Amino acid sequence: MQFLNTSFVWRGKPLRSAAALLAAMLIAPSPAAAAELFGVSVTATGPWMAATVAATGAGLLVAVIGLAVALRQCWRAQDENEAEVSRLSAELSAAHALLNSERQAILLWSHDTDQPRLITYALEPELGVPLEMRRLSRFAAWLERESALALEQRFERLKESGEAFNQVLTTAEGANIEADGRPSGPYLVLRLRAPSDHGEERARLASRLKDAENDLSAFRSLLQALPIPAWLRDTEDRLIWVNQAYVSAVDEASAQEVIEGQVELLESRQRQRIDKALDAGKTFRERLQTIVGGERRSYDTVALPVGEASGGVAIDVAPLESARGELDRQMAAHARTLNRVATGVAIFGTDRRLNFYNEAFASLWQLPANWLEQRPTYGEVLDRLRADRLLPEQVDYRDWRARQMAAFDSAGADALQEDWWHLPDGRAIHVAADQRPDGGVTFLYDDVTEKLALESRYNALIRVQRETLDHLREGVAVFGSDGRLRLFNPAFSEIWGLDETFLGGSPHVDEVISVCAEQVEDPAPWEHTRGAVVDVQDERAAFDGQMTLGDGRVLAYAGVPLPDGATMMTYVDITDSKRVERALIERNEALEASDRLKNTFISHVSYELRTPLTNIIGFSELLDQPRVGELNARQREYLSDIRSSSQALLAIINDILDLATIDAGALELKKREADVREVIRSAELGVRERLSAENIDLDIEIAPDVDTLVADDKRVTQILYNLLSNAIGFSEAGRTISLNAYRQGDMIAFSVQDTGCGIPEDYQDSVFQRFETRPQGSQHRGAGLGLSLVKSLVELHNGQIDLRSAEGAGTTVTVLLPEDGQAKHPDEVEAEARLQQVH
Secondary structure (H helix, E strand, C coil): HHHHHEEEECCCCCECCCHHHHHHHHCCCHHHHHHCCCCCCCCCCCCCHHHHHHHHHHHHHHHHHHHHHHHHHHHHHHHHHHHHHHHHHHHHHHHHHHHHHHCCCEEECCCCCCCCEEECCCHHHCCCCCCCHHHHCCCCCEEEEEEEHHHHHHHHHHHHHHCEEEEEEEEEHHHHHEEEEECCCEEEEEEECCCHHHHHHHHHHHHHHHHHHHHHHHHHHHHHHHHCCCCEEECCEEEECCCCHHHHHHCCCCHHHHHCCCCCCHHHHHHHHHHHHHHCCCCCCEEEEECCCCEEEEEEEEEEEEEEEEEEEEEEEEEHHHHHHHHHHHHHHHHHHHCCCCCCCEEEECEEEEEEECCCHHHHHCHHHHHHHHCCEHHHHHHHHHHHCCCCCCCCCHHHHHHHHHHHCHHHHHCCEEEEEECCCCCCCEEEEEECCCCEEEEEECCCCHHHHHHHHHHHHHHHHHHHHHHCCCCEEECCCCCEEEEEHHHHHHHHHHHHHHCCCCHHHHHHHHHHHHEECCCHHHHHHHHHHHHCCCCCCCCCEEECCCHHHHHHHHCCCCCCCCCEEEEEEEEHHHHHHHHHHHHHHHHHHHHHHHHHHHHHHHHHHHHHHHHHHHHHHCCCCCHHCCCCCCHHHHHHHHHHHHHHHHHHHHHHHHHHHHHCCCCCCCCCEEEEEHHHHHHHHHHHHHHHCCCCEEEEEEEECEEEEEEEEHHHHHHHHHHHHHHHHHCCCCCEEEEEEECCEEEEEEEEEECCCCCCCCHHHHHCHHHHCCEEEEEECCCHHHHHHHHHHHHCCCCCEEEEECCCCEEEEEEEEEEECCCCCCCHHHHHHHHHHCC
């Protein structure tokens, strides 16, 4: 029917079918209205119908009430479930926070699977515990081998029997981590935690325990291998451990039998002495004798407390005593031998006391026997010798004595193996210190005064002879009476090209001649040498001569017979002398030809250049005269250029002629007493026009004590003119040039200073060379002859020239001319200059 599909919405939920019908009946005023509400036509009327509808409505009302109650209970249960879910979620979050608050990783296994489940992971990466589940469950992949094996064994027991465990493991990164495994219901839980302070302390204690066990095992193995008896006793003085040497010493089969039977190596009274020392907390050290193997033997016994127990060893010294007896016998024999030698011998023991001395020692130092028998120390011996003035004089005796005493130290003995003492009485003592195996020192004192004197004289003679021969330019060879070479110097080997190894083998004169004769053009001089060396002659005489070698060298040789029958030959290479002689002859001829050429050059230049140039200058001056005719401005400018260029060319030619004349030695100075002020004025007039044209000022200062000097005044003016011209050329417009004249000792100094661009340091040495010119950033560029001519003229006056310059700071040129025209030694001039600077 249609009402069965009718629906209402109650609290947001649809109500269909019967619930909708019941609701309609409850809210409709009559059955007809209810039918109309559902869109149903009700045709039946009457009481029956009304009763039917009423009964149906009552039933439906009960059903609706029951349904409403059920719905209310469902909604209440849903609200309670949602609250429980929220509470469980909060508890789960708190549990996760609590697990993550510790540095740990938790793995969970169920009994029915071998694959674990990672519950939480909060470990630092540096611990070396992987986060990946695949590697984390494989313990050998991230643990050390021993830790991995231990964890796998403990975990297997946990799975099989539920045995819980807790242990400290070491990762492959070297970090410690604590592993805790235990069952929990149907699960197995493995917790990996970063070690706490307690865990780290336990790990350290475990490591120390393991090291202690290893050390104990090593010490026991060492004691067991020792060939000397060793034992340990408990607090009740009972043997608890012995080594195999102890077992052999007491003739037992095993250590167990020794311990069970308490078999003692030492006698009871000896053990009582040991116990008394141990009870006092002291170490017992004493040589004891006991019966071993049926004979009495001596043992160096050492016993010491070990905690509350004690231990000891017994060292068999019977071989040592036997060796000592043999040593004593040998020492007695050595003492008898040492008493017969001339070298003083003193043996000091490890306590630095005198154990032995021979008669030579006492005689050398004049020490009484009764004092030596008291066994003085080495320091006391040194002090007594110092008191007797039998030691070398020392500035710091304490330091010297300490160095002597260092011979007893193993480090100092090597540094004091040998020493030389030069005593105040003139004696020389050779001291040798030899450290003995027992720690003592043996001192050997040998008086070498006479030996050193003889060696000194002999060596001096040999050195003088050797140094004399080795430094001679002449080759020297001495042939003995048997014809063999006895002595030669390096010059002989070098002149003849002979190997020193060959000469050092004392070859016969024939062997030397066979090598050297091939190098000379005429072998006759060597034949003469052979006859002088090996022939028997009634009278031996000296001889000399010259020989020419195949390579052009000329040698002068001489033979001198020696008193012992030997013959000394000397060879001097005079090739250079010959060449110099020829060169001097050729040079003299060349100089004569050069002198003739220079004179010819000077005469030609003077006639061929100066005469035409003088005519050019004269005609240019004539054309400038008004009577010749009027010239326009351009013509006058050209004429001025011709005249200035001609003057410059004439100055260059004059400089060249002067230099050529000086080189030829033909320039003669006309020295006379010249007025310094007139000379300077003449130089100033020569450059006045250039100063005006360049807008440069000239500052002249003449000291009051400067008046005259003996010189060629024209050449001095030329010197100053060239210096001023050079300064003007390297100065900028508006600058000032200084010319100073002052006295410097017996010299008159002329100093020209400019403030121009200066001369670089690497160029200053070449400025006086001819044709050397550099503008250095200025417009001036000359022929490079001015300063060269200045230097030549100054040297002709027996003077000196000095240039000082700094790049960017100007140049100062100082000329020193002797006041009286006489030459002075440079050292005297320098000394006078320094004296003047001081004053």
